[in-house]
Amino acid sequence: MNIAIVTINQENAAIASWLAAQDFSGCTLAHWQIEPQPVVAEQVLDALVEQWQRTPADVVLFPPGTFGDELSTRLAWRLHGASICQVTSLDIPTVSVRKSHWGNALTATLQTEKRPLCLSQARQAGAAKNATLPSGMQQLNIVPGALPDWLVSTEDLKNVTRDPLAEARRVLVVGQGGEADNQEIAMLAEKLGAEVGYSRARVMNGGVDAEKVIGISGHLLAPEVCIVVGASGAAALMAGVRNSKFVVAINHDASAAVFSQVDVGVVDDWKVVLEALVTNIHADCQ
Numbered sequence: 001m002n003i004a005i006v007t008i009n010q011e012n013a014a015i016a017s018w019l020a021a022q023d024f025s026g027c028t029l030a031h032w033q034i035e036p037q038p039v040v041a042e043q044v045l046d047a048l049v050e051q052w053q054r055t056p057a058d059v060v061l062f063p064p065g066t067f068g069d070e071l072s073t074r075l076a077w078r079l080h081g082a083s084i085c086q087v088t089s090l091d092i093p094t095v096s097v098r099k100s101h102w103g104n105a106l107t108a109t110l111q112t113e114k115r116p117l118c119l120s121q122a123r124q125a126g127a128a129k130n131a132t133l134p135s136g137m138q139q140l141n142i143v144p145g146a147l148p149d150w151l152v153s154t155e156d157l158k159n160v161t162r163d164p165l166a167e168a169r170r171v172l173v174v175g176q177g178g179e180a181d182n183q184e185i186a187m188l189a190e191k192l193g194a195e196v197g198y199s200r201a202r203v204m205n206g207g208v209d210a211e212k213v214i215g216i217s218g219h220l221l222a223p224e225v226c227i228v229v230g231a232s233g234a235a236a237l238m239a240g241v242r243n244s245k246f247v248v249a250i251n252h253d254a255s256a257a258v259f260s261q262v263d264v265g266v267v268d269d270w271k272v273v274l275e276a277l278v279t280n281i282h283a284d285c286q
Contacts, residue, residue: 001027001092004057005133006048008067009037015063016131018121022090024134030055031137034144039154041070043144048075051142052116059090060118068120075118082114086122103236104216125220125243163211163219168195171223172274173214173241175199175231179207184271191278194227199237214240229270233258250274 003024007015010033032051038044048071052060060075062068069085076083087097088107096111097119147154165171172194174185189196197214214221215237226244230251231237238261241247247262250270259265266273 001059001095002030002055002057003027003059003061004030004032004052004055005137006032006034006060006062006068006071007133008034008063010035011063012133013131014124015061015121016133018124019134020131023092025092027092029134029137030057031133031139032060032142033139034142036144038144039147040151041067041074042148043146044071044142045074045078047142047145049078051140052079055140056116058115058117059095060116061090062118062120064121064123072118072120076116079116079118080114081116081118082112083118083120084110084112085120087119088122088124090119100216100239103234104239105235123220125222125240165195165197165212165214165219165221168221169224170194171197171214171221171226171241171244173197173199173226173228173231173237174202175229175237176202177230178205182207188271188274188278192227192274192281194225197221197240199231199234216240227274228258228262229274231258232256233261 005015005019034044062072072085073083084097084099087099089098094111095117096109098107098109099122100106101108170193172189172192174196177185185196197212197219198208200213200215200217202208203210203213213219216239217236218240220240220243222243224245226241226247228241228247228249233256238258248264248266249258249262250266250268250273251258252267252269254267
């Protein structure tokens with residue numbers, strides 16, 4: 001089986017980490033490197049079609065993100081193949097893929113006989129920053145073409161900063177509450193040395209930054225310690241913390257589903273527990 005690995009602007013870590021977890025024995029891998037970063041898909045779609053016609057591949061794998069999803073879908077349509085976006089794994093013998101559905105509550109196994117099969121990788125937390133692509137692959141460079149006529153102007157946001165949540169060693173995830181709790185939450189998190197994230201439901205209540213959402217529609221994290229408070233354990237939220245090394249849940253409801261998904265569970269009012277934890281930490285440090 002011939003597999004083409006597409007990367008964009010030499011950002012290889014995420015897709016390299018994903019490849020390392022798959023078994024590609026017996027496959028011929030090629031590396032299609034798109035560089036520099038295109039602004040819109042139209043700049044590279046024709047070149048991708050031409051590259052596939054010169055070096056056909058049974059599977060074309062794109063990196064995670066909306067741009068990878070778009071390229072996968074539109075290339076499959078142009079080549080009369082099939083596209084499956086945001087896959088978590090690829091089984092070579094059966095050419096089947098797995099991906100999450102229904103807010104991460106279900107894992108589906110999908111299979112199609114259409115070729116090429118164009119895939120995009122699902123976002124994953126904890127990808128090794130120094131991960132490298134398999135050695136020995138043939139590398140083919142794809143240079144984006146000119147911008148399409150319909151694109152009037154573009155803006156390059158050079159000062160976009162990475163949210164501290166993405167690199168935090170300790171994270172406090174808050175599932176419930178309102179604006180009145182914000183100051184107390186911030187104070188407790190600071191004393192715990194943790195960054196704060198929120199469930200989508202909590203963000204919708206207002207008063208917190210929408211960029212702090214944890215889960216499938218927000219951050220996917222892999223901290224050393226994650227404390228989840230006031231959350232029922234909905235799959236969409238827990239997808240954002242499942243790669244944490246150690247997870248603690250605090251909830252007053254002993255039957256909450258969150259307790260089946262964590263390392264340690266505490267049934268109590270979460271504010272009381274966090275305040276006691278802060279007190280103990282500071283007592284140990286003295």
